[in-house]
Amino acid sequence: MANIKDPKPVVLFPADILRARSEAFDGVSEDSRGLAAELRATLSATTGIGLAAPQIGVSKRMILLRCDPKTRAGGGLIMIDPVIVETSDTRTPMMEGCLSLPGERFSVIRPEKVMVEYLSETGRIRTVELEGLAAKCVQHEIDHLDGILILDRAAQAAEIAYPRIGAMEAATVSHFPRSR
Numbered sequence: 001m002a003n004i005k006d007p008k009p010v011v012l013f014p015a016d017i018l019r020a021r022s023e024a025f026d027g028v029s030e031d032s033r034g035l036a037a038e039l040r041a042t043l044s045a046t047t048g049i050g051l052a053a054p055q056i057g058v059s060k061r062m063i064l065l066r067c068d069p070k071t072r073a074g075g076g077l078i079m080i081d082p083v084i085v086e087t088s089d090t091r092t093p094m095m096e097g098c099l100s101l102p103g104e105r106f107s108v109i110r111p112e113k114v115m116v117e118y119l120s121e122t123g124r125i126r127t128v129e130l131e132g133l134a135a136k137c138v139q140h141e142i143d144h145l146d147g148i149l150i151l152d153r154a155a156q157a158a159e160i161a162y163p164r165i166g167a168m169e170a171a172t173v174s175h176f177p178r179s180r
Contacts, residue, residue, distance in 0.1 A: 007045035008038055008056040010099045017054050018100055019147040022061045024081050028123040032062065036078045036121055039064040043076065048099045050137045052144035055100050063141035068134040077128075079118035082142055085127070087111035094136050096150050106154035110139050 011017055025032055035058060043051040049067040053060045061081045071077040090112040095105045113131040116138055120126050130138055140150065 005037075005041055007042040010042065010046065010051075011055050011057050013098075013101050013149065013151075015100075017057060017059055018144070018149060020054070020059055021147050022052075022054055022059045022145040024061050025119065028080065028119065028121065032060075032080060033121065035060060035062055036064070039078070040075045046099055049133075050141045051099065052141045054144050054147075061145045063138070063145065065134065065137055065141065067137035068130075068132070070128070070130070071134055071137075078121050079116065079138070080120070082116050082118040082138070082145075084114050084139065084142060085117050086115035088113035088131075094133075096136065096140060096153075098140070098150050100144075101150065104150075106150045108136075108140075108150055108153040109156070110136050110153070114138060116142075 035053060038056060038058075039051050039053065039062065042056050043064055043066060049065070051064045053062045063079050063082060064076045065071040065079070066076040088111045091109050092112050093107050093109045096108045097105045112135060113129065114135045115127060115129045117125065117127045143149070143153065
């Protein structure tokens with residue numbers, strides 16, 4: 001195994017692994033502990049607040065969060081096989097960035113609160129309720145495990161915010177030849 005204290009390079013879009021659904025773990029093992037250490041080393045070398053295993057080239061369902069005081073203890077919160085089990089009805093937009101899309105930011109609409117069930121690094125099933133930035137971060141990272149990027153969520157947000165934009169653009173474009 002590689003020196004787990006060295007950060008791995010972050011996989012950049014359009015790499016295929018970023019569009020693939022990641023595989024579940026079969027419990028906690030030396031491999032899962034090693035992957036957790038690699039995620040910590042890599043995230044520490046960036047300005048990011050969350051990281052998913054596919055972003056370091058590993059198609060496994062593990063994420064690391066460092067987005068609020070609840071998730072910073074011990075180097076960040078590792079979630080193995082995380083599942084969102086409940087979301088709030090309140091959805092708000094937020095500008096999101098992604099380490100796999102450096103320099104890009106997109107407006108994404110997500111639930112303001114979520115409840116997540118996951119396997120801890122010690123092998124225990126845990127449930128945590130997150131809100132605000134932490135809720136948005138965990139949703140973003142779980143999306144990575146399902147091959148979903150903020151590009152996809154931004155497109156959905158645009159459809160929600162501007163459902164008639166296609167018709168407006170068509171009307172404007174069709175008008176140009178007549179106005180010249």
